[in-house]
Amino acid sequence: MALDAFAPWDDPNAKPLIQFQNVTKRFGDFTAIDDLTVDIFEREFFALLGPSGCGKTTMMRMLAGFETPTEGTILLSGQNIAPVPPNQRAVNMMFQSYALFPHLSVWDNIAFGLKRDRMPKDEMAARVEEMLRLTRLEKFARRKPHQISGGQRQRVALARSLAKAPKLLLLDEPLGALDKKLRQETQFELMDIQESTGTTFVIVTHDQEEAMTVASRVAVMDHGKIVQVATPDAIYEAPNSTYVADFIGDVNLLNGTVAAEGDKLHLSWAEGQPDIVGSSSKTFSKDQSAFFAIRPEKINITAQKPDGAANALKGKVLDIAYLGNISTYHVELKGGQVIKAQTANNRRISRRSFTWEDTVWLSWTDTAGVFLER
Structure with a gap:
């Protein structure tokens, strides 16, 4: 599924599968969800991303029917789902603990809901076999949950x-209990399964990398509100606030006042430092307080001042974090500010260009970062 071909949120005629309309959920004095409105479309892999306590699990529990909104409406296929009990909704929930029945085989675990629905035996057997094939568990059908690995239990x-x-x-x-390598493998399996079944998936995670990998769109949440909903690349490259920029990936945030000169913006941000020059589709008023956000991998690090660079700052290497494929350099500027720059390690470590205490130049283009109001 090419992401550019699948973008129902850009189609004014597309009907959402799920609509949260001004939904608020309070527990006593605590507001878990605060006047939230969002649409989720059929066949989407939609990620709710945010720190613990931001309201993402409450949103999910309302969809499942374990909680009801204090105010507002949740529609599924155009129907208000509030009066529909959990077991009668066309919604299923997979828990972090997997909640498998230890005394039942893999086959019987998968068949459990179908038996309760009194599905005819031959239909049920065909359906279970289809699910085993889909999740590549045919060989494990007769085993009990304790006889298979964590990743296999997750697939059951x-x-x-x-x-x-x-x-x-x-x-x-769903992948919280798996180790990092298995998580990464399972993320791609989840995407394949979601695509082949065409089921709409909504995933709750606090793992930004996971959300960015699997989702067609990501909703970044904070204190019961959705701060930004966008495709993973838009969230990363064009965050709408310092909160989103800081929550997703690594970022340098510089604060100052902004002025327009021609089609460029100039951020005056630190005494003795040149203005940061960039462009923005947003309009800023003169001397408005603003932030400039730039990702470490967008910053070049060189021994000499580069010719013609839109932005160049001089500093010395304070710290180096070696992460195998990349190195992150913490560079201290004259005023004490520290900026992170990243380089790909395409040579062996002994050939590293810079080391601690080296004087270096950091530079970037005028389109490498974004100006933010808050």
């Missing part, structure tokens, strides 16, 4: 959740 839980062919599958931190 997924197969069981998909067996009833829900319109919507909710995944609450």
Whole structure:
């Protein structure tokens, strides 16, 4: 599924599968969800991303039917789902703990919901076999959950959740229990399964890398509100606030006052330092307080001042974090400010160009960063 071909959120005629309309959820005096409005479309892999306590799990529990909104409406396929009990919704939820039945085989775990729905035996057997194939678990059908690995248990839980062919599958931190390598492999499996079934997936995660990998769109949440909803590349390259810029990936944030000169913006940000020059589609008033956000990998690091660079700052290497494929240099400027720059390690470490205490120049183009109002 090419992402550029799949963008129902840009189509004014597309009907959302899920609509949150001015939804607020309070627990006593605490507001978990605050007047939230968002649309999620059919066949989307939609990620709710944010720190603990930001309201993402409450949103999911309302979709599942375990909580009801204090105010506002949630529509599924145009129907208000508030009066529909959880077991009658075309929604299934997969928990972080997987919640498998230890005494049942993999086959019977997957068949559990179908048996309760009294599906005819031959239909049920065909459906379970289809789910086993989809999750590549055919060889493990007769084993019990304790006889298979964590990654396989995760796939059993997924197969069981998909067996009833829900319109919507909710995944609450589904990869939280897996180690990093297995998580990464499983992320791609999840994407393949989501694509081949065409089911709408909504995943809750606090792992930004996971959200950026799997999702068609990411909603970044803070204190019960959605701060930005966009495709992963838009969230990363064009964050709408310092909160989003800081939450997703690594970023340098410089604060100052802004002035327009021709089609360029100039940020006056530190005494003795040249203005930061860049461009922005936003309009800023003269001397307005603003932030400039730039990713470390967009900054070049050189021994000499580069000719013709739109932005160049001089400093000395304070610290180096070696991460195998990349190195992050912490460079201290004359006024004490520290800026992070990243380089790809395409040579062996002994050939590293810079070391601690070296004087270096940091430079970037006038389109490398973004100006933000807040």
